[in-house]
Amino acid sequence: MAKQETWFTEYQTDALSLGLRIRQILLAEETPYQHLLVAETETYGRLLALDGAIQTTLQDEFVYHEMITHVPLFMLDAPKKVAVIGGGDGGSIREILKHASVEEAHLVEIDARVVEAARRFFPELSSALDDSRAHVHIENGIDWVKTARAFDVIIVDSTDPIGAAAGLFEPAFYQSIAAALKPDGILVAQSESPFLHQGLIQQMIRGMKTAFEVVRPYVAPVPTYPSGYWSFLMASHRPLTPSPRCRSEAISTRYWTPEMQSAAFVLPRFLEELVT
Numbered sequence: 001m002a003k004q005e006t007w008f009t010e011y012q013t014d015a016l017s018l019g020l021r022i023r024q025i026l027l028a029e030e031t032p033y034q035h036l037l038v039a040e041t042e043t044y045g046r047l048l049a050l051d052g053a054i055q056t057t058l059q060d061e062f063v064y065h066e067m068i069t070h071v072p073l074f075m076l077d078a079p080k081k082v083a084v085i086g087g088g089d090g091g092s093i094r095e096i097l098k099h100a101s102v103e104e105a106h107l108v109e110i111d112a113r114v115v116e117a118a119r120r121f122f123p124e125l126s127s128a129l130d131d132s133r134a135h136v137h138i139e140n141g142i143d144w145v146k147t148a149r150a151f152d153v154i155i156v157d158s159t160d161p162i163g164a165a166a167g168l169f170e171p172a173f174y175q176s177i178a179a180a181l182k183p184d185g186i187l188v189a190q191s192e193s194p195f196l197h198q199g200l201i202q203q204m205i206r207g208m209k210t211a212f213e214v215v216r217p218y219v220a221p222v223p224t225y226p227s228g229y230w231s232f233l234m235a236s237h238r239p240l241t242p243s244p245r246c247r248s249e250a251i252s253t254r255y256w257t258p259e260m261q262s263a264a265f266v267l268p269r270f271l272e273e274l275v276t
């Protein structure tokens with residue numbers, strides 16, 4: 001008899017998919033916001049998917065979570081107050097709390113079920129949420145940010161720009177973030193794939209430029225995200241130069257290094273042309 005196989009397939013576009021053979025489905029449910037799946041994959045370990053899109057896997061999450069957090073935090077000598085919009089798995093908060101100066105790390109996640117699933121199935125990411133400096137808000141980030149003030153860094157660790165996340169890619173949201181940051185504060189947002197989402201990256205840059213003087217893209221490989229090559233946008237009113245702290249403060253990482261702090265901003269020509 002033929003061996004039964006189960007595959008998770010993410011349809012990344014209507015002509016492109018990524019398939020992962022899975023050992024076991026651990027959770028599959030409809031939340032008030034999205035379909036949530038937790039499964040054990042053979043290649044990348046445990047996987048969290050929302051509406052069929054991979055959010056994180058245990059084998060490659062370190063690249064994304066280190067690069068969306070340490071690169072902005074190491075631009076500052078002593079970031080104290082940091083917020084993550086989205087990011088309900090807790091991976092970004094885990095990385096932020098590695099910085100000794102951080103006093104408050106706020107997670108603003110719209111879907112309580114994502115945080116609950118992360119606490120149950122991804123302790124490697126979510127245990128940081130129990131730290132006394134971590135504050136979890138189950139709320140729409142678009143509303144939350146309107147009254148937030150005096151943040152050093154705000155990180156948009158969002159799903160793709162559809163449904164509840166669509167507004168997280170709009171100029172009005174970036175303007176609210178600018179008001180929620182200190183004058184020299186920094187915004188970072190995940191900005192999808194340089195191969196597959198070029199129009200979106202350009203649109204996000206235009207949107208951020210309505211609120212910030214400086215907008216700089218940087219990149220990192222994330223094998224389970226569409227095309228495997230991911231971009232981030234960093235925005236501020238200040239020149240974005242690394243703090244000397246990035247060489248003196250030792251934190252434990254697997255992808256980020258003090259050299260990567262600068263190297264991530266070196267863009268291939270096609271991307272440089274796209275963003276200038």
Ligand code: SAM
Binds near residue numbers: 085108109114140157
């Ligand atoms: N690293 C991931 C990626 O790039 O695919 C994102 C991970 S994280 C799980 C994304 C989270 O953003 C989801 O849990 C989703 O519920 C949350 N989210 C979407 N729209 C939101 C909003 N308007 N406010 C707060 N959280 C939101």
